[in-house]
Amino acid sequence: MKKYKLAVMGNPIAHSRSPIIHNFFAKAVELEISYEKLLVPFGGFDETVRSFIRKGGYGFNVTLPCKRDAWSLADRLSSSAAEAEAVNTVLIDNNGFLTGENTDGIGLIKDIEVNLAKTIPSKKILVLGAGGAVSGVMKSLVDRNPLGISVYNRTREKSEKLAKKFSGRVEALDLDELADDYDFLINGTSIGIASGQINLPKRILDKVEFCYDMVYDDGLTPFQRWCQENSKCRAYNGIGMLVEQAAEAFAFWFGKRPETLPVIEKLRKEN
The missing domain is CATH 3.40.50.10860 (Leucine Dehydrogenase, chain A, domain 1)
Structure with missing residues (x-):
């Protein structure tokens, strides 16, 4: 063989x-x-x-x-x-x-919608990051017809470049522009692997029903821990996406x- x-x-x-x-x-x-x-x-x-x-x-x-x-x-x-x-x-x-x-895109969608039984259509989504990991899943997210997708990245130029590819269906925001009415929060940065403090406004979690970290670690990732410490939402890591x-x-x-x-x-x- x-x-x-x-x-x-x-x-x-x-x-x-x-x-x-x-x-x-x-x-x-x-x-x-x-x-x-x-x-x-x-x-x-x-x-x-x-x-x-x-x-x-x-x-x-x-x-x-x-x-x-x-x-x-x-x-x-x-x-x-x-x-x-x-x-x-x-x-x-x-x-x-x-x-x-x-x-990556089909893997993320299958984990969220099939394994975790969450619905993406008509949801307001905040995505953190605009690098290769997020670029790989954005079209799949857009194709599921959410109410809106906002992207925050520390380098505004990268998030704007990503948003422009989707003709008004994705918006790039600065930190002070982030809202308090997101349904889903998806992390596509290395926050889950790299050590260091998470500098995000807690208001983004006010109405979130579901947090998802595209990376994974032994135990909770720092991003999962931050979500659970500052809200009542369930926070998942990227193990399911990885397998899918x-x-x-x-x-x-x-x-x-x-x-x-x-x-x-x-x-x-x-x-």
């Missing part, structure tokens, strides 16, 4: 659950794989990828902060990756040709989409 060489690349990377998830998937569909974590040094994404290809790599996932690097490096892009200007999954052909995909986007990535590589709930349950118990 052929053994497929896979990896996840990013920085930091030690926290990644991707090897557990993909090994679970491979066993379920009777494929043999190896799956490793590769720490990408600053400015070293291209070389990390080239080294992986030389060693016989078949495909790889991409996490923070390398999704735009992967988008730039890919030889061909899916429509989702081209729209997002970010890549989280890459398939390598026999000639080393790289095809980039982005499965991984299932889409696995299908992109192998044409088979594995079941996700057993893996989500396993990881949530361990977390």
Whole structure:
């Protein structure tokens, strides 16, 4: 049986659950794989990828902060990756040709609407961040027809650039412009991984019914903890999204989409 060489690349990377998830998937569909974590040094994404290809790599996932690097490096892009200007999954052909995909958007929507049974249409949403992670999910959020989507990013230029892609359906706001009537709050920054104080106005939580951190950590992320300490809303981490986007990535590589709930349950118990 052929053994497929896979990896996840990013920085930091030690926290990644991707090897557990993909090994679970491979066993379920009777494929043999190896799956490793590769720490990408600053400015070293291209070389990390080239080294992986030389060693016989078949495909790889991409996490923070390398999704735009992967988008730039890919030889061909899916429509989702081209729209997002970010890549989280890459398939390598026999000639080393790289095809980039982005499965983050569908992963987020499936976790929120299917696993967590939340409805997005007609909701007012605040999204924190405007980097590759948020770019990867924004079209999927817009397509679900929420009442409105606001984006706050410390660099206003980045949030405005993202908002302009969606013709008035997304607005970029400064910190002092944030409202107090959001239904959903979604964090797409590295707040969940990087240490440090969360400097957001507590009023954004006044009417929030649901907080979602796209990243995850051992136990509560700092963002989850901040939400729960300052409101009565339930705050979820990105474990479900991680598994759902991984299932889409696995299908992109192998044409088979594995079941996700057993893996989500396993990881949530361990977390």
